[in-house]
Structures are given as structure tokens and as C-alpha cells.
Amino acid sequence: MSDAIGPGDLVLCVNAAPNHVTGQPVPLQAGETYRVVMVMDFACPCGRSDALLDVGVDFAWCQTRFRLLPKPKAQARPRRVSAPREKERVG
Secondary structure (H helix, E strand, O other): OOOOOOOEEEEEEEOOOOOOOOOOOOOOOOOEEEEEEEEEEOOOOOOOOOEEOOOOOOEEEEEEEHHOOOOOOOOOOOOOOOOOOOOOOOO
């Protein structure tokens, strides 16, 4: 996953279980999205991932806690609609 994810990407927290190394509660919320600040290519002590993600909350988290969200598609801008001009009738 570390190859597919990079700084600025949005990820969804899918696992807010206690820290799997220390057992301490984590400040992450399952179902919330976070923006990746940095990807650190260090193996997580749990052995389940090859990178840690910094999402701006506490320090860094095992990438197995997150799922990469698709990039937002371009948003449609409102366009000006040209209406036919009315002509004055003389006569």
C-alpha cells in the first residue's frame, strides 16, 4: 500500500482498536477520514505493514488501520446558459 499512497491523499480509518504494540487507546476514530501528511517507510513493529502513516494525529500509525479513498473527481462548474434574445416586433 505504501507505493499507492502518498502525502495529501485521503484515507479512511477502518481500525481504531487500541495500539497493537503498547495496548494504549488511540485518538483515531473509525469511519473518519484523515489526510496523509507523510509516509514513513519503516516496518511497523507488528509486522503487518511496511510503512507508517503520519495523519497529523499523535505520531504515526500502521497503514493497516487505513484504506485509501479514491481521488475526488473534478467538480462541475456552473455554466452560463445562453437564452435566445427576444426581438421586438415593429408594426
